[in-house]
Each structure stands twice: as structure tokens, then as C-alpha cells.
Amino acid sequence: MAATAAEARFRIEYPFLPRDSRIVAVDGGAMGVVRRASQLRWDGSARFLLYDAATAKGNGETTDATLRDCTDGETTLLSRELDGADVAVMVAGSDGGEAAAIIGRACADRRIMTAGVVLAPAGVHTNDAVVALRPYAMVLIVSSAEDDLIDLLTALRV
Amino acid sequence: MLKPEINELLTETGPGTAMGELFRQYWMPALLADELPTNDCPPVRVKLLSERLLAFRDSNGRYGLIDEFCAHRGVSLWFGRNEEGGLRCAYHGWKYDTTGQCIDVPSEPEGSRFPQKVRLKSYPLVQVGDVLWTHMGDPKLRPELPVWEFARVPAEHTYTSKRWQECNWLQALEGGIDSSHVSWLHSGGLKDDPLFKGARGNTYNLTDRKPFFEVADADGGLFIGARRNAEEGHYYWRITPWVMPNFTMIPPRGDHPVHGHFWVPIDDENCWTYSFDYHPTRPLTDAELQAMREGYGVHNQYVPGTFRPLQNKDNDYLMDREAQRRGETYSGVWGIAMQDASLQESMGPIVDRSKERLVSTDSGIIQARIRLRKAAEALRDDGVIPPGVAPEHQRVRSASVVLPVERGFIEASREALSVTPGTKHASV
Numbered sequence: 120m121a122a123t124a125a126e127a128r129f130r131i132e133y134p135f136l137p138r139d140s141r142i143v144a145v146d147g148g149a150m151g152v153v154r155r156a157s158q159l160r161w162d163g164s165a166r167f168l169l170y171d172a173a174t175a176k177g178n179g180e181t182t183d184a185t186l187r188d189c190t191d192g193e194t195t196l197l198s199r200e201l202d203g204a205d206v207a208v209m210v211a212g213s214d215g216g217e218a219a220a221i222i223g224r225a226c227a228d229r230r231i232m233t234a235g236v237v238l239a240p241a242g243v244h245t246n247d248a249v250v251a252l253r254p255y256a257m258v259l260i261v262s263s264a265e266d267d268l269i270d271l272l273t274a275l276r277v
Numbered sequence: 278m279l280k281p282e283i284n285e286l287l288t289e290t291g292p293g294t295a296m297g298e299l300f301r302q303y304w305m306p307a308l309l310a311d312e313l314p315t316n317d318c319p320p321v322r323v324k325l326l327s328e329r330l331l332a333f334r335d336s337n338g339r340y341g342l343i344d345e346f347c348a349h350r351g352v353s354l355w356f357g358r359n360e361e362g363g364l365r366c367a368y369h370g371w372k373y374d375t376t377g378q379c380i381d382v383p384s385e386p387e388g389s390r391f392p393q394k395v396r397l398k399s400y401p402l403v404q405v406g407d408v409l410w411t412h413m414g415d416p417k418l419r420p421e422l423p424v425w426e427f428a429r430v431p432a433e434h435t436y437t438s439k440r441w442q443e444c445n446w447l448q449a450l451e452g453g454i455d456s457s458h459v460s461w462l463h464s465g466g467l468k469d470d471p472l473f474k475g476a477r478g479n480t481y482n483l484t485d486r487k488p489f490f491e492v493a494d495a496d497g498g499l500f501i502g503a504r505r506n507a508e509e510g511h512y513y514w515r516i517t518p519w520v521m522p523n524f525t526m527i528p529p530r531g532d533h534p535v536h537g538h539f540w541v542p543i544d545d546e547n548c549w550t551y552s553f554d555y556h557p558t559r560p561l562t563d564a565e566l567q568a569m570r571e572g573y574g575v576h577n578q579y580v581p582g583t584f585r586p587l588q589n590k591d592n593d594y595l596m597d598r599e600a601q602r603r604g605e606t607y608s609g610v611w612g613i614a615m616q617d618a619s620l621q622e623s624m625g626p627i628v629d630r631s632k633e634r635l636v637s638t639d640s641g642i643i644q645a646r647i648r649l650r651k652a653a654e655a656l657r658d659d660g661v662i663p664p665g666v667a668p669e670h671q672r673v674r675s676a677s678v679v680l681p682v683e684r685g686f687i688e689a690s691r692e693a694l695s696v697t698p699g700t701k702h703a704s705v
Contacts, residue, residue, distance in 0.1 A: 124546065127625030130632060206637060234637040249491075249685055258637040259491040260644060267647060274635050274643040276278050 137163030140277035141200050141207045143186065144169045145219050146248070148212015152238055152265050156272065157189035165277040168200060170218040184221045201225055206232040206275070209252060210268060212239055216251030223255020235259040236268055279630035279646065287649055288445045288627050290542040291327035295653040299522060300326055301414035302656065302666050304423045306539050306551045307342060308332055309439055310404050317359050326413060327544040331355055332402060333375070336362045340402035341375025342411050348379065348395050373397055405429070407437040408551070424668045425524070426696045427537065427555040435555035436569050438576045441584045442540075442618050445627040446523060446548035449540045452617045453525035454641045456503040456517060460486040462620070465606040466613045472554070472565065472574030473613070476531030478677050478705040481505045481513035488515075490637075492644050493687050497521060497670025499648065500694065501641040502686040507679045513705065514686045516694060518673040519645055521652060521665035526675035527575070529704035534561060535675060536575045546626035549584075552576055552614065558701045577614040586615055594619040672696040676703040 122130075142165060144153035150169050157167030167189040174183045174196075184197040201207065207226050209219055219235070226233045235256030237248045241263040252259055260271065279287070290297040305325065312321050313334040320333035322345060329345040331354050345353055347366040356367040363380055365372040371392075372381035377399030379392040400411045401419075406428030412419050427435050442449050452458070459467075460482050467479040485505035493500045497520040507513040515528035526537035539551040552575040554561070561569075572578035578587040588594040594610045601609030610619045635643060648664070655661035664670055676693040680686065687694075693703035 122623065122625035124626045127627065127629060130629060132632070232637055234640070246685065246688070250683065253489075253491070253685070254682075257487075257489050258640045259489070260640055261491070261493045262644075263494065267644070270647045271640065271643055274278055274639075274646070275637065276634070 135276075138165075138205045138275065138277055139163070139203055140165040140272075140275070141204050142167045142272065142277065143207060143209055143218070143222060145209045145211050145215030145222070145252075146170070146213065149210040149215070149238060152268055153210050154189050155265075156269055159269065161272070161277055163277045165272070166200065168195070170215075170222075173217065173221055181221060183225075184218070197222060197225055201229055201231060204229075204231050206234060206277075208234045208236060208272070208277070209256060210236045210238060211248040211252055212237075213243065213245065213248050214251060215248055219252045219255045223252075226255075233257050236271065237261045238265060238268060239263060278633055278635060281629075281631050283646075283650060284627075284630045286653060287646060288447050289545055290446065291545065295657045296522075296649070297326055298414070299649075299653045299656055299663055300542065301412075302418065302420070302663055303414075303522070304403075304410040304412050304420065305523075305541050306408045306439070306549070307400075307402060307411040308409050309437060310407050310409050313340065313409065320355055320357065320359055320364060322353075322355050324543045324547075325411070326542055328413070330400070331364070332409065333359050333364050335359070335364075335375050339375045340404065340409060341373075341377070341399060342402040343373060343375070343377040343399040344397040346397075347371055348397055349382075371395075375399070375402075406432075406435060407553075418662070420666045421668050424671050426557065426672070426674065426698075427553040430555050430557060431560070433560035434557070435553065436534075436561055436566060437551060437553040438569065439549050439551045439584055440577050440579070440586050440614070440618070441543075442548050442550045442622065443546070443590060443626070444548070444622045444624065445545055446540045446542040448621050448624055448628050449548055449550060449618070450523055450525070451642045451645070452621050453527075453538050453540070454499075454501060454517065454519055454645055455639070456490070456501060456515060456641070457488060457638045460488070462607050462616050463613050465604070466616070469605070470573050470613060471568045472533055472536075473530055476533065476705065478513060478515070478528075478530050481507055481705075482515075485513075490640060491686060492641050495520075495670075495673070497665045497667070497673065498524075499641065499644055500687060504686070510682055511679050512682055514676075514678050514680055514690070516676045516678070516686055516690060517641075518675055518694065519641075520670055520673060521663055522649060524665070524671075526673070528675045528677040529702050530677065531704060533704075534565060535702050535704070537675070538575065550614075550618070556702075557696075558699065572612055572614070575614050577612055577618075586618065588612070588615045588619070590619075590622055674702055677705045678703050679705055 168186040171185040235252035370383040377397035379395035491502040529535040534554040652663035
């Protein structure tokens with residue numbers, strides 16, 4: 120039997136373990152929106168970060184990346200941030216290829232879910248960002264509305 | 278997750294509600310044309326957007342959709358007599374035409390002007406394709422008649438059914454947007470259903486059960502692309518258009534007819550699921566029509582004489598645990614339509630979305646909710662006509678295509694995603 124309306128109203132409350140989320144601006148075009156999102160109140164343990172640069176071994180092989188924390192500006196490492204993370208949301212404006220590749224590969228190695236959000240005003244060319252994120256984002260959203268990012272993160276309970 | 282007040286906003290469609298007003302901007306399916314097969318046939322009770330209405334076809338073939346209840350003492354006109362150009366109440370003989378205008382009150386003197394002062398609420402009822410459509414909003418804002426391709430192709434190319442679904446319209450719609458369940462819930466149907474099986478695309482569906490998703494804005498709503506691995510260097514894309522507020526098309530398979538749905542609120546705890554199949558370039562075959570009438574594909578079997586599915590919540594959808602164990606059906610419920618409906622109804626009449634735990638692959642659903650909320654608020658606060666009303670927003674198709682990995686699904690499929698009359702749909 121399907122649940123009745125009365126039963127549905129009294130559904131058991133499950134213990135809620137917040138998702139460990141990393142929201143990363145992967146290019147300059149996305150830094151503003153990620154900064155603004157970081158200033159809102161979130162129930163989970165989300166961290167809002169800005170991609171800085173790849174770090175490489177002496178032979179040029181990329182091994183990690185530096186990120187900056189939106190709230191205090193402190194520099195941190197991608198590898199450190201991904202420890203224990205459940206999902207990485209990569210936010211792009213118009214590019215973001217280098218960062219998406221590094222973050223995407225690091226998440227794949229660690230079995231971390233990836234999502235990509237390309238945000239640009241209507242009429243602005245987004246194809247480069249879409250192409251950059253597509254191989255690395257299991258879910259990719261293209262939108263012209265900045266508040267879509269907030270709504271998405273709210274829906275996902277980051 | 279939705280806040281409770283947003284869940285209420287999206288799920289309540291009665292008169293005066295924000296979402297109800299949104300629905301009243303559109304032409305909506307009200308009933309199937311063959312429910313009123315002949316002039317002066319019996320009237321049909323129709324509940325839409327929580328309003329109790331009565332549809333009838335008068336002696337001259339005119340369709341009417343009027344308040345179900347007589348203005349005199351409030352009895353149901355369903356008991357009335359449909360004869361001589363109007364519907365006469367069985368209680369005291371008051372008679373109404375298809376516009377709801379009272380045209381006779383037998384107790385009044387002959388020639389009395391009193392009947393002219395009595396008029397029931399009425400809405401237009403117009404046949405386009407297999408469906409009778411109504412517009413329940415402001416007549417001054419009435420849009421052009423619908424131009425959905427399934428309703429505009431020749432009659433022998435198209436077939437539409439409807440079924441009563443015992444849950445809120447939104448959780449039914451969300452099932453239509455959620456491509457990620459197909460490889461699981463419908464895996465049996467991809468192998469056996471005569472309206473699905475045999476397509477090359479099914480192999481990709483069954484071998485890659487972790488699709489990647491892309492969600493892109495469309496003028497009328499969204500395009501949701503589900504991407505699976507195909508041959509080396511290629512992706513198999515299944516592209517679902519959602520047009521606001523309640524229309525989706527399922528990406529096609531091989532040369533099978535293409536199908537889709539409307540989910541029309543009856544009230545806040547029930548909806549009509551309209552399910553259509555059509556082929557843009559050829560008549561449906563006898564075998565296809567027979568399969569549709571027998572409940573295959575997106576259609577279903579019925580409790581005789583009703584639109585209630587034969588498999589329903591009172592009989593646990595005729596759950597077959599042995600078929601489930603043998604792998605013939607993933608959930609144990611027969612038929613693609615009822616596999617969806619059984620799970621959507623199991624959530625309860627209106628699911629409490631403040632308690633759900635969405636994941637990234639639910640992004641299509643999340644984006645659709647965002648757009649519905651914004652459109653309902655923009656209409657309520659600023660009178661903005663929502664997406665999906667304009668005819669050009671309705672000229673969409675679903676598509677299934679194999680593309681090189683570097684091609685985006687929107688730019689590579691732009692032509693395939695819009696209607697070009699006389700051309701075949703893009704399908705793998």
C-alpha cells in the first residue's frame with residue numbers, strides 16, 4: 120500500500136550526517152559567485168575554495184594544486200581538501216580547463232563525486248568551459264542565473 | 278531538499294494558488310476526444326486543478342466544459358440529460374449550453390428573461406489531435422492552440438492514452454525528468470517490451486549504468502542530456518526535453534515511435550498521466566497499436582470501464598516476486614508505466630521534500646523545481662507569462678544520438694531537438 124497523507128506527515132526523521140562538500144571556483148569568472156556563496160549560512164560542512172595553481176614535480180608532472188579558502192584567504196592544497204570529501208562542485212565562468220582536469224582526476228582517484236556548474240550571463244560564450252568540464256563532471260549544469268548555484272547547493276544540503 | 282513552503286508552492290494547484298495560476302496560463306489536456314464520441318453522448322465528470330467540471334458534446338457537436346453543479350440547488354449535472362442543444366438538470370430541468378449559459382428554467386413563465394441571468398463557470402474545450410484541451414485562465418491571455426507535434430501529426434501516426442495516478446503531479450513529473458532510473462527500474466523492459474526492445478541504444482543503456490548528466494536551459498524549460506559510453510571515442514546521448522510546466526518526451530529508441538507525457542493535476546493528491554506515442558513520418562503499425570492498447574511501452578492496462586490502472590495500490594500493483602527474482606522485471610511490477618507509477622505513488626500523496634537526500638544526478642529535477650518556482654513567483658508578483666506558453670516552445674523533440682566525445686549535445690543536436698515536419702526523429 121502506498122503511504123497515506125497522514126503517514127507521510129509523520130515520516131521518521133533520520134539522523135542527518137551532512138555531506139562533506141568542496142565548492143571550487145575553477146576560473147576567474149567564477150570567483151565572485153563562489154565568494155558570495157561562501158558568505159551564506161550552510162548546514163553542512165561545505166568549504167568554498169578558489170583554484171590557484173597546479174603544483175608540479177621537478178619533471179613537470181602535475182601532482183597537486185594550491186587553492187585559497189574563500190573565508191580567510193589561506194592557501195591550502197587540493198589533496199588535503201579532498202581528504203574525506205564526498206563531492207566536489209567545480210564552478211566555471213568561461214574557461215577552467217586546467218583546474219577541472221586536475222580536480223577531476225584527483226576526485227576520480229579518490230572515488231569522489233564531481234559536479235560542474237557553468238555560470239555565465241545569457242549570450243556569453245560558455246562552450247570552452249563546458250568542453251573543459253565535461254570529461255570530469257559526472258553532472259554538468261549550464262545556467263545564466265547566479266542564484267541557480269545557491270539553489271543547487273541548498274537542494275544538495277552541502 | 279526543498280523547504281516546506283516551497284514544496285507547498287510547487288504542489289498546490291487549486292484556484293488562487295501560485296502554481297495553480299501558472300497552470301491556468303496553458304492549454305492543458307482535459308480528456309481524450311473519444312470520451313465524448315458522439316453528439317448528445319453522456320457527459321463526463323472532469324476534475325482539473327481541484328475544480329469539479331463537466332464535459333459534454335451537444336447536439337451540434339460543440340464541446341463544453343462547465344461547472345459540474347447546477348446553479349439552482351447545486352446538484353451534479355452529471356445526472357442530467359444531454360439533448361436538444363444543451364444539458365438539462367435532472368432535478369428541476371434547468372438547461373445549460375456549452376458556454377455554461379442557462380437557456381431554460383421550466384418553472385419560470387414562458388419568455389422570462391431570468392435564464393439569461395444565470396451562467397455557470399465554463400472553459401473552452403477544443404479538440405487538437407486525440408485530446409480535448411482546455412484553458413482555465415484569463416480569456417484575455419488565452420494563448421494560441423497547442424502545437425505539440427504528437428497532436429498535430431496525421432491521426433494514424435499518433436496514439437494517446439491516459440491513466441489516473443494517485444499522487445501529486447510533481448512527483449510524477451520528476452520521474453519523467455529523472456533519466457538515471459531507466460537502467461535500473463526499466464532494465465527488463467529494454468529487453469522485452471515490444472515498443473522498446475531491439476534498439477542499438479538499449480545496449481549502451483544496459484552496459485553503462487553510471488551515466489553522466491548535463492542540464493542546459495531551453496527557451497521553454499530544460500534539455501537534460503544523459504551521456505553513456507558508446508564505441509571508442511563516442512558517447513551515446515539520450516536527450517529529454519522538459520517544457521514547462523508538465524510536458525516531457527522520452528528519448529526514442531531505434532525506429533520505434535517516440536513517446537512522452539503530460540502530468541495534469543486533478544487535485545493536489547491525484548493527477549492524470551497522459552501518455553502519447555507517435556511517429557513523425559509514418560503511420561503506427563497494427564502491431565504497435567495493439568501493443569499500446571495492451572499496455573506496453575508507456576501505456577497500461579485498466580480496471581475495465583475506468584482509467585484506473587489494473588495494477589494499483591489496492592492490489593500492490595500485482596507485484597510478482599518470482600519475476601523479480603528471475604530478472605524479468607527489476608521491481609517485480611509489470612510494465613514500464615506502472616513500474617514508474619507504483620514507486621511514485623509509494624512516496625505518498627504529496628512527498629515531503631524537506632526530508633529527501635538528493636544527489637548530484639538529481640540535478641535535472643533540482644533545476645526544474647527552480648524554474649517552476651521562479652516562473653510561478655514571476656507570474657504572481659509581476660504578471661510575467663511563463664515559458665512554455667509560446668507555440669515555438671512547444672516545437673521540441675527528444676533525441677538519442679551517438680556523438681564524438683568532443684561534441685556537446687546541444688550544439689550537435691540543435692536541429693534534432695526541434696520539430697521539422699515530415700522529417701524522422703533522431704534515434705539510435
